[in-house]
Amino acid sequence: MPKQFIMIMTDTQRTDMLGCYGNSGMVTPCIDSLCENGIRFDKAYTAQPVCGPARSTLFTGLYPHSNGSWSNCVALESTVKTIGQRLTHENIATGYIGKWHLDGGDYFGTGRCPDGWNPKYWYDMRNFLDELSTEDRMRSRNAGTIWEGDGYEAEFTFAHKCSNRAIEFIKEHQDKDFFLVVSYDEPHGPFIAPKKYPEMYKDYEFPVSENIHDTLENKPEHHKVWAGDRIHHDRSNHKVKYPLLFGANSFVDSEIGRVLEAYRTYTKDALILYTSDHGDHLDAHRIDSKGASMYEEIIHIPFILSGTPVKGNKVVNEHVVSHADVVPTILDYFNATPYSMLQGHSLIKVLDEPTAKINDAIFSEFGRYEIAHDSFGGFQPIRCIRTDRYKLVLNLLCTDELYDLKKDPHEMHNLIDEPATSKIRDALHDQLLNWMNETRDPFRGYYWSRRPWRTDAPPATWYDSCMTRQKEPDYDEVRECDYATGLPITKATYRKF
Known part of the structure; x- marks a missing residue:
């Protein structure tokens, strides 16, 4: 029986934008169905809450600071190999369809298939644009067109064309070992979808938590700058309504459903991984989009393993896992040669023991949103460690953060200076510094250890360790x-x- 692995991912999708993660207001039956014969991970995290760097870890097994792609518009370091190259080296068929964002170009990519992937099926956003007329290119970037006349047909969209190619790949390779990635841009803006999908959410109010009222006291300065005038707004009647985003969310679910139908028809014994690159604040903590924060809204992502290789149905794993664990898992699944520099851990054990704990802690980071932009806060060096209960965030240029996510799941109370949790904080700090060293973080140095709250910090030394x-x-x-x-x-x- 051939070994087959299908990885499906979206862009800008929070866990609570899915029905299977508890939001009954979200219409996502196709993604939800993966939980029927699978494992839903409730504490899965991106390596960096920005499109390109998040993908860099997903497809290399190295954190952004190690693989070179630590900001949008920065390509992978030349000697770093993707999972496509590693599996091609093992004579396993590979296909990548959809958003790539790792070639150092602009948002849409270059349209050129990188080494390690089958050129016949390569299809990034530049390829999509190149198929369109000038008028249709502009329509494809203007969400307002959705409301004009009949709006868009599904067949016009990037998502639909990605699904078509994925279905073709699955049919052609049904009797072979293969690894397929289907990387949708949706529900990322401009939220292109047939009109019926946003219409579903015209009156829908997204459930909000108490952090919608966060005053950002005792929080990092750059969060306050990010919030701007919103920090003073009265939010007693604040509502979160984004019909275009939520409509695109349900539309991409329907396109994923088309791929899953092909999987169940032709490759029913394949292992399926579903995830997203990062989330969106959606006004939580009075800030928007994603970027230079480590709040749950943007680093906590959906993550589901599904299929006949999984020994369990409707299982919830409550331990921390990371996108850094994906490449080691894929290599393990195919019995491929491991690489000693990989920085995550294989999750293969959970296929037989679905609730198993793999990691004591996971890590996330931030450097810069995008090289091409002067905005988005500029350079904001951040390193984060997350355990099953606690999160420590080092904001090198301003206030650090510590949260007890068991008592404070919405991250309202920064405990960084609290004596009662100082031992926990310092132990996490030591672990984080060690991780920066072990992963050869190019930004590491004595300044990360000498934080204002670390009373036993070593003296500054030019030679550090x-x-x-x-x-x-x-x-x-x-x-x-x-x-x-x-x-x-x-x-x-x-x-x-």
Whole structure:
């Protein structure tokens, strides 16, 4: 029996934008159906809440600071390999259909298939635009067109054309080992969908939590700058209504349903992974969109493993997992050669033990929203550690954050200076600093350890830990050499002085 893995992802989709995560107001029956024979992860996290960097981790198994793509419009470092390249090296068929965002170009991409993926099925957003007339290109970027006349036909949309190609790939490869990615842009703006979908949500009010009223006291300065005048608004009757976003959300669910129908017809024994790159604040904490925060609304993402390889139905896993775990899981599933530099952990164990705990902690980060933009707060170096209960956020340029998500799930009370949780805070801090070292974070240094609340911080030193951390070789690389001798290193991590 062939080994097959289908990964389906969306863009800008919070967990509470899905029925299976508890929001009965969201019409998402196709995604919800994956839970019938699968595992819903309730504590899954993106590596960075921005499109490109999030994908960089999903498809390399390395955090953005390690793979080079730490901001939108920054391509992967030249020696970093994607999962497509790794599986092609193992003679497994690969297909990538949809938004890529890792070539260093603009939002739409270059239209050129990168190494490791089947060019026959490659179809990014630039390919979609190149098929359109000038008029239709402009229509495809103007959500207002939805309300004009009959609006859009499903067949016009990027989502529909991605689904068509995915269905063709599944049919052609039904008897072969394969790995397929279907990466939708929806429900990301401009929310293009047939009119009937946003009409479903014209009067719908998205459920809000208490953090809609967050005054941002004792919160990072850049959150207050981000909020702007909204920080002073009276929100006693504030309503969250985004029919275009929620309509696009239900539309992409229907397109995912088309792919799932093909999967159940031709490859019913494949393993399915469904996730999204990040969420959206939707006015929580008086801020919008995504970017330089580590609030649950944007880093906590949907994550479902489904299919006959999963030994469990309607199972909920309540432990933290990360997008950094995806590549190790895929390699493990195909019994492919592992890479020692991978920074996540395989989730294969949960196929047989669906509630198993894989990670004690996961990590998220932020550097910059986009190289091309002067806006979005500019450079905001942030590192975050999340356990099953606590979250510590280091905002290098301003106030740090600590939240007890068991007692304070909406992150209203910053405990960073609270004596009662200082031991927990400091232990998380040590773990976070160690992770920055082990993952060769290029932005690491003594300033991350010397925080105002860390009373036992070591003195500043130019040589910091004095460690050298060289790269372990990949399958097509030679071993790096020691600077002092010119000879191949015998171990990658060693004391420099």
